[in-house]
Amino acid sequence: MTKIARRKILKILGGISLGSFFPVIGHSAGLKEMSGNGIKTVNTDVLVVGGGTAGVIAAIQAARAGCSTIIVENGSQLGGTITTGGVGFPGLFHAWGKQIIGGIGWELVTETVDLNDDILPDFSIPFGKNHPQHQVRINRYLYALLAEEKCLESGVQLRYYETPVDVQFKGNRWIVHTIGKGTQTRIIADQLVDCTGNASLTSLAGFNVLKEEEIQPGSLIFRIGGYDLKSLDMEMIRKRYDEEVKKGRLIREDFRNNIEGLLRSAGDNIQHVMGADSTTSETNTLTNIKGRSSLLNTLRFLRELPGCENIKIVSMQPETGVRETYRIDGVYKITREDYVSGKIFDDSVCYSFYPIDLHDKDGVVPDHLRDGIVPTVPLRALIPKNSRNFIVAGRCVSSDRMANSALRVQASCMAMGQAAGASAALSNKLNTTPLNIPIGSIKSFLKEHKAIVP
């Protein structure tokens, strides 16, 4: 980062006033009491709730368009499932030898690759059914740092450890009451962008949200080490594993019933947490406990096996990654048929590309798109029915379950984020709601900001 950029960031932070965040630590003149529960009022053009995969991109886009922009994030860093969830392999930016998602998401991903001396996959080689070859393996720690830097550089104000508790539309503006550690804030915003992944803001604002009876399992991302795979007797391990499952000590679904796969991948993205749901503090707590206790249980079992006595946890994410919860009930719902036929809508604002990818208790068998097909996302699928000055981006896009299992991937979430940020910014400038903006204006604006639009 240049000196100027760093100075700019420190100035923005100064504007937030660290003194008001830390009433005791910030003053040297003796002890001071914590300042009660006064509610602070903050005004902004665009409020993005959820600073994850989609939210970071939406906020940067809105800020680069000249809007005052705030991110409210209940965690401690940006990036969401990419960083806190540990899913550091965004896909897919390319389809059939051509780039179909670019813009701010691509800028952030390629800067992460460059600063870590990594190499991008060769996208000109079509990998057919082996789509993971085109995912970009990134250093997720670095991604969190760069996402934060880019937000601050573009003028986005970050509010970590905060969550909305009440959302009202009054006098053509949104009033969002948030609570955080030692803070209560009334954020008055012109436009809201829900990037919570769970449609939490949409629900609080009183719009309809939908969830399936059965949701996809989540996964706690971790790595294990301290064993020599080649020297292991897999037949014996499988037998011992089956016995322990029969006894009820191990749960069949925990590792997709694939103890061998767990050892072969050293744990990388193989665990399954059935019913994983991050919507509320209660469900999220349970989801994290389930992921961790399953790992602990398995670790103890593995260490009893010959050749595995020294197995150790090398890394573990602080949260279980969640694949599916609530989606918005949007003005349009993208269907599986729309997705697999690559339908282009009059209001398509971005592409999406991935196989239909629905995980269940046995794992996942991706259903690949036909050659040449590139699905798209219409603006209407980002807008809850009956809403005003409100848009969503990310995995809670309005879609049926099968379409959602593909739309939820990271490059698509980033592309939706940029489209949502652009629509919110233009709505703010024109004093209207995203659905009233001529679609041509949104598309040209996105192109100016290097996004690829259908």
Ligand SMILES: Cc1cc2nc3c(=O)[nH]c(=O)nc-3n(C[C@H](O)[C@H](O)[C@H](O)COP(=O)(O)OP(=O)(O)OC[C@H]3O[C@@H](n4cnc5c(N)ncnc54)[C@H](O)[C@@H]3O)c2cc1C
């Ligand atoms: C185990 C696993 C493996 C995956 N594999 C791949 C893969 O290989 N390739 C790929 O591209 N995609 C993959 N995905 C899918 C992809 O990672 C996610 O669907 C995508 O990152 C979701 O982006 P999002 O912006 O919608 O949500 P997130 O990135 O989860 O961001 C949501 C953010 O909102 C915050 N938040 C939530 N509620 C609130 C609230 N009430 N108040 C304030 N903040 C809130 C969260 O803390 C989080 O930071 C995988 C997902 C999982 C779980």
